[in-house]
Amino acid sequence: MNPASEPKIAVRGLGKHFYTKGREFHALDNIDLEVRPNEFLALVGASGCGKSTLLRIIGGLETLTEGEILVDGRAVHGPGRDRVMVFQDYSLYPWLTVIENIRFCRQLDAHARGATTADAASAVDRSYALLALMGLEKVKDSYPNALSGGMRQRVAIARALMSRPEVLLMDEPFGALDAQTREVMHDLILHVFELEKTTIVFVTHDVDEAVYLADRVVVLAPNPGHVDSIHDIDLPPPLERDQDLKLAPDFLAQKKTILDRIRQTTGVQRDLEMLERMTRHLRDTASTNQGD
Ligand SMILES: Nc1ncnc2c1ncn2[C@@H]1O[C@H](COP(=O)(O)OP(=O)(O)OP(=O)(O)O)[C@@H](O)[C@H]1O
Numbered sequence: 001m002n003p004a005s006e007p008k009i010a011v012r013g014l015g016k017h018f019y020t021k022g023r024e025f026h027a028l029d030n031i032d033l034e035v036r037p038n039e040f041l042a043l044v045g046a047s048g049c050g051k052s053t054l055l056r057i058i059g060g061l062e063t064l065t066e067g068e069i070l071v072d073g074r075a076v077h078g079p080g081r082d083r084v085m086v087f088q089d090y091s092l093y094p095w096l097t098v099i100e101n102i103r104f105c106r107q108l109d110a111h112a113r114g115a116t117t118a119d120a121a122s123a124v125d126r127s128y129a130l131l132a133l134m135g136l137e138k139v140k141d142s143y144p145n146a147l148s149g150g151m152r153q154r155v156a157i158a159r160a161l162m163s164r165p166e167v168l169l170m171d172e173p174f175g176a177l178d179a180q181t182r183e184v185m186h187d188l189i190l191h192v193f194e195l196e197k198t199t200i201v202f203v204t205h206d207v208d209e210a211v212y213l214a215d216r217v218v219v220l221a222p223n224p225g226h227v228d229s230i231h232d233i234d235l236p237p238p239l240e241r242d243q244d245l246k247l248a249p250d251f252l253a254q255k256k257t258i259l260d261r262i263r264q265t266t267g268v269q270r271d272l273e274m275l276e277r278m279t280r281h282l283r284d285t286a287s288t289n290q291g292d
């Protein structure tokens with residue numbers, strides 16, 4: 001068990017260097033981060049600042065170069081059943097139906113562990129419960145290519161939840177969906193978060209999404225990737241949130257603080273200030289010339 005005071009995930013002094021064709025690239029530098037049990041943590045930051053790399057290292061899909069990652073106090077050295085990843089591109093098996101996709105990994109797992117009939121029955125119950133939770137009952141026998149993007153991502157999330165992972169690692173899971181479908185998925189994932197009591201680390205480009213979903217938002221800065229700032233989000237409990245909240249002054253203020261940090265860390269702010277100076281200079285020059 002995880003005592004309440006112990007972080008679910010602890011990232012300590014993490015560094016990552018890639019070596020390709022004899023060249024070194026310093027992707028992440030001295031990352032220190034803790035994720036609390038049953039916390040929803042969002043990672044945001046400029047493209048290329050290392051969000052996916054950090055998530056993949058936590059998931060054990062990528063090695064680290066320096067430091068360590070602890071889950072429940074134990075060092076992570078590879079993938080584990082306690083951590084499951086969900087990606088933007090769904091990664092469903094096209095030759096399996098929705099229900100078969102949801103059960104697939106669990107079945108492999110059951111074979112590996114020599115599961116009993118009772119295990120199989122509870123897996124069937126669980127897959128039906130997830131179908132209901134995700135609103136997929138009507139399409140359970142359809143193949144992925146017959147589904148919309150939102151539906152496919154629901155299947156991918158249901159499949160990820162099948163083994164009751166303690167940690168869900170999501171890399172821009174709604175990045176390919178249209179705005180309306182994303183909103184539905186936001187409320188759905190908050191329900192999942194409440195019901196399943198998982199810990200979620202969620203990578204996104206969308207600051208609205210990060211503020212709406214997360215307990216804390218971490219801004220990563222680039223060159224090399226490092227933690228710029230961590231923001232506590234103060235919103236009503238997950239199931240009491242609704243989309244109108246995104247228009248509330250308090251929500252907009254929290255979003256602006258984070259956007260400002262991202263702009264500062266990427267140099268966008270500098271570019272905007274330079275553009276403003278140039279525009280002012282051109283305007284002044286034009287009015288001086290008119291005065292001549
Ligand atoms: N396997 C690899 N080999 C070499 N460099 C890599 C590798 N994977 C990632 N990188 C580099 O590490 C940096 C961080 O990449 P990463 O994909 O983690 O960024 P990101 O923040 O997720 O970006 P985006 O927001 O565009 O998804 C990038 O400069 C990328 O080119």
Ligand SMILES: [Mg+2]
Nearest residue numbers: 051052053171
């Ligand atoms: Mg990425």
